Amino acid sequence: MRADESRGPQALDGFTPWPPEFADRYRRAGHWRGETFGEWLHARAARFGDRVALVDERRRLSYRELDTRASHLAAGLSRLGIRPRDRVVVQLPNVVEFFEVCFALFRLGALPVLALPAHRRSEISYFCEFTEAVAYIIADKDGGFDYRKLAEEIRAEASTVKHVLVAGEPGPFTALESVYDEPAPLPEPAPGDVAFFQLSGGSTGVPKLIPRTHDDYLYSVRASAEICALDEESVYLVTLPVAHNFPLSSPGSLGALHAGGRVVLSRRPSPDEAFLWIEKERVTVTAVVPPLCAVWLEAARNTRHDLSSLRLLQVGGSKLSVEVARRVRGALGCTLQQVFGMAEGLVNYTRFDDPEDVIVETQGCPISKDDEIRIVDDDDRDVDVGQVGHLLTRGPYTIRGYYKADTHNERAFTRDGFYRTGDLVRRAPSGALVVEGRAKDQINRGGEKIAAEEIENHLLAHPAVRDVALVSMPDVFLGERSCAFVVPRERTPVPRELTAFLRGRGLAPYKIPDRIELLDELPKTSVGKVDKKALRHWIADKIAQKGQ
C-alpha cells in the first residue's frame, strides 16, 4: 500500500504537474508505467541477480547487492529522521555510493538534489537554503578537494541541514557506512511523485531546480536504452560527472542498469584513466562532451590500450564540430552518436541507421513520438521549414515548471506548457534538429553551463565594480570561454583581484571568468539594454587579430 496514494503527484509544494489530459495520454501510450525507482531496482535485482551492476576503483556490486544496500541505507536514513519529501543535497564523485544513496533516498521518498562535484559554497549553500535540505551527503575528498571543509562552511550557513554524511573518512561528521541498518517497512512514494531534482544550466541570477518524477524519468531511461540498443552485454563507462543528466539517463548508467548491463565509474574523464577502464572492463559505450572527444581522438592515435571493445561514443552537451565528428570512426573504430539534451527533459539522438551525414552534421531527433517540437520566431510564430528559430518543446519527460519559481516559470514556459529551451535550431532536410546558436544568456564552456546574470551579480558586489557584462568568447578547445567586461568605479581593480574575489565568494571554479576586460562604459542597444552582441564581436575580433 502506498502511504501517499491519496495525495497524488501534487503533494510537493512548488511542483507543477502535467495537466491530467496529458498525464492520461502518456499513461495510455505506455510511457508512464506507474513504476517507482524503488520498484524498478527490485525488478532489476530479481532479474539480473548476481550479475555485476556497478564497478568503481574500490568495489564491484551485483544487482542484488545494490538493491539490498539501498534498502539498508534507506532504513538507516529513516532512523536518522529523514522523511518522505525531505530534500537531501547529494554531492558525490563517480563512486558506487552515488547509486546506493540515490536509491536509498528514492525508496524513502526523500528527494536528492543532485549537485555537481565542481560546486562550491555559493552553489551548495543556495541549494540547501532554497530547498530547506535536511542533509548533505559528500565524499571525503575528490580531485584534491576536501568536501568536509566545504561541509563545515555549509553547516555554519544552512540552518536546516541536520546531517552531514561522508562516504570515506568522516572527519567531524557521520560516516555514511555507519548509517546502513536492518531494513524496515517504509512508506512508498507514488510513481507520479517527484523523485529528485536536477540542476538547470540556468540563465538567471540563481540556479533553478528541475523536479523529475519517477514516471517521467524512467520513461526517458527505458526509451533511451532501447534507442541505443543496450542489453545485458553492454558495459557503460561513466566519465562525466555521474549526477549529470547525460551520463545518468541518456541512456547513461540508469539505461545500462535497465538493460542488465554493467556500469563502470571512472573518477576522471582523461584518456589515461578512461582508456584503462575501457581495456580492463571491455567497455562498449560511453558519453563525452566535445572537447573531451577531441582529446580522446588525439590520445587514441598512440595509446597502448586496447579500445576494440568500444562500439558507441556518444557526444553531447555542446555543439560538436563536423570536423571532429568525421574523425570518430577512423580514430576509435566505433559509431558516433550525437546527443542534444537538457536536464529539463527533451533529449535528441542521432540514430544508428541514420546516413553518415545526418550523424555527423545534425543533433538528431527526439526520443518520443509524443515529444512536441516547435521552432518559432521572436513572437512565437512558427518559422518556415528549414529556418532557424527558438526551440520550444513539450512532452512526456519535459517538465512543466521549475521548482518554486512562479515568476520565472511565466517566462520559461508558454501558457500551453511548452518549455522555452533558449536554443536556436533549424530542421535539416532529414527532419533532424541542428543547433545553430543560443538565445539564452548563458555561456556553454565545453558543456559546462554558466548563467551570465549569476556571475554578473557576484562581480557587482565588488566595491570597485560599477557595471559588468559577461559574454562568451570563441575558444578552439572548449568552443566557448567566458569574458567579463567590467566598468570600474573611481579605483580600477586589477583582473586578478576580481577573480580572487569571486573565488572567495565560493563559486564553482568553471564559473570564474577566463578573461576580464576593463571598459569606461558598456555599449547599449537603441532600447538601452547592454549590447552583448557588440561585446561578443569585439572580443572575438580581438582574439582573431592577436591570436590570443
Ligand code: OOB
Ligand atoms: C545537457 O544538459 P544541460 O541541462 O547541462 O544543458 C542543456 C543545454 C541545451 O539547452 C543546449 O543549449 C546545450 O546544453 N546542448 C547542446 C547539445 N547538448 C546540449 N548544444 C549543442 N549540441 C548538443 N549536442 O547538456 C545534456 C543533457 C542530456 C543529454 C545530453 C546533454
